Amino acid sequence: MSVASLSGLAVALAVLAYLLHTLLRPKRF
Numbered sequence: 001m002s003v004a005s006l007s008g009l010a011v012a013l014a015v016l017a018y019l020l021h022t023l024l025r026p027k028r029f
Helices: 003-024
Strands: none
Touching: none
């Protein structure tokens, strides 16, 4: 795998983790 594909996967995983974290977090804070 090339460096570009690895960085792309890392960015995609980070975005997915951020979206899951914000969706699962209660909006009280």
